[in-house]
Amino acid sequence: MFMLSPPVISLSAKLLLFIMLDWLGARMRRRRFQLPLRNQTMRISEGLRARRPFFSFEFFPPQDDAGVAQLLETIETLRSLRPAYVSITYGAGGSARARTVELSKRIQNEIGLTVMSHVTCVGSSKRDLRNLFYELRDSGIENIMALRGDPPRGQSAFVPDPNGFAYASELIAMLRREFDFCIGGAAYPEKHPDAVSFEDDLGHLVEKVNAGAEFLVTQLFFDNEAYFRFVERVRAAGIRVPILPGIWPITNYKQIARITAMCGSILPPKLRSELEARAEEPEAVKELGVSYATLQCTDLLRRGAPGIHFYTLNRSPATRAVVSALHAATAWQTYAELLAGSQPPPIGKLA
Ligand SMILES: Cc1cc2nc3c(=O)[nH]c(=O)nc-3n(C[C@H](O)[C@H](O)[C@H](O)COP(=O)(O)OP(=O)(O)OC[C@H]3O[C@@H](n4cnc5c(N)ncnc54)[C@H](O)[C@@H]3O)c2cc1C
Helix, strand or coil, X not given: CCCCCHHHHHHHXXXXXXXXXXXXXXXXXXXXXXXXXXXXXXXXXXXXXHCCCEEEEEECCCCCHHHHHHHHHHHHHHHCCCCCEEEECCCCCHHHHHHHHHHHHHHHHHHCCCEEEEEECCCCCHHXXXXXXXXHHHCCCCEEEEECCCCCCCCCCCCCCCCCCCCHHXXXXXXXXXXXXXXXXXXXXXXCCCCCCHHHHHHHHHHHHHHCXXXXXXXXXXXXXXXXXXXXXXXXXXXXXXXXXXECCCCCXXXXXXXXXXXXXXXXXXXXXXXXXXXXXXXXXXXXXXXXXXXXXXXXXXXXXXXEEEECCCCCHHHHHHHHHHHHCCCCCCHHHHHHCCCCCCCCCCC
16 A cells, blocks of 8 residues: 655645635635626616616725725625615825726626726826726726716816816717716706806706716705706706616714715705704714615605615615615505505606
């Protein structure tokens, strides 16, 4: 019988142990992220036609590796809620942009969720933007939220790059001409803060859709009537693409007061006074934020909104609570449909 000498045994045993551990580690990683799932990703415009309700979550790229690791855990937690897609925001400056691309790639290719990468025109020439789109395309990203962007900190007005674009519609036109992405655009139920009037803003929204935006995601709002009035006026102007309402579950009063002042969204007086009454009780603010967002989403879905886009602020508990409650109550079905046991109405009831 062939016998191995002791040092050879220990070397073979080590090698075997290493191979087993490596295999186990890969298996656990694959289980955790269920690799590879690239073929499950989709163009959002197609998903919007096929799936209802359509829930999506927005994240921003963290500053460092520890933040990225924590965010990937958060996304993993939210994954069980079956988001239709996740979107990754885009900051000003080179390193922030690189982080958007890196995070988009990792979420799509490692976690297997459909990603929409945001891109703005701030500080970029057409050439820079083209190169960025080549990189995103080559990484398998199919969906882009195309934006003008806000002026960088310390600058009061948006100044286009001399070789760049002044408006989102120009960026969208270039994307449509030269690439094959599914393109989303931003919409403002309570008017964009720079716009001279609602009508003027609406006219530019028509240009954005005519240039190639296939769906719209709204700025955050807290008054559903603002959304429904907006949808009515947008449809009257001839726009037919789906309009996903953007919902921000409030978790911090000071923060939401600052954000709404910046982006022009209105905090309804009754909600503001309830928040003010809890200004010294952070947990009570969060409870109110979750309850308010749940009521808001239920009303939106029952009245025909195609889904909800959640501004998550990279945290899972509030969004998880809201979406879980919506699922548990099948909040998109009207009372009559529940009684009849029928299917929910088709996507784009408002379209
Ligand atoms: C869903 C969503 C996601 C966002 N994500 C990000 C992000 O990742 N990073 C980030 O920095 N910011 C983000 N923003 C903020 C956004 O960049 C700002 O709101 C920005 O000020 C406007 O971007 P826009 O694409 O809507 O611009 P535009 O559609 O270009 O509109 C900007 C202003 O110009 C006016 N306008 C448009 N076209 C013309 C024209 N031809 N002539 C004259 N006026 C015109 C519009 O009425 C409006 O007042 C997001 C906003 C939303 C709603």
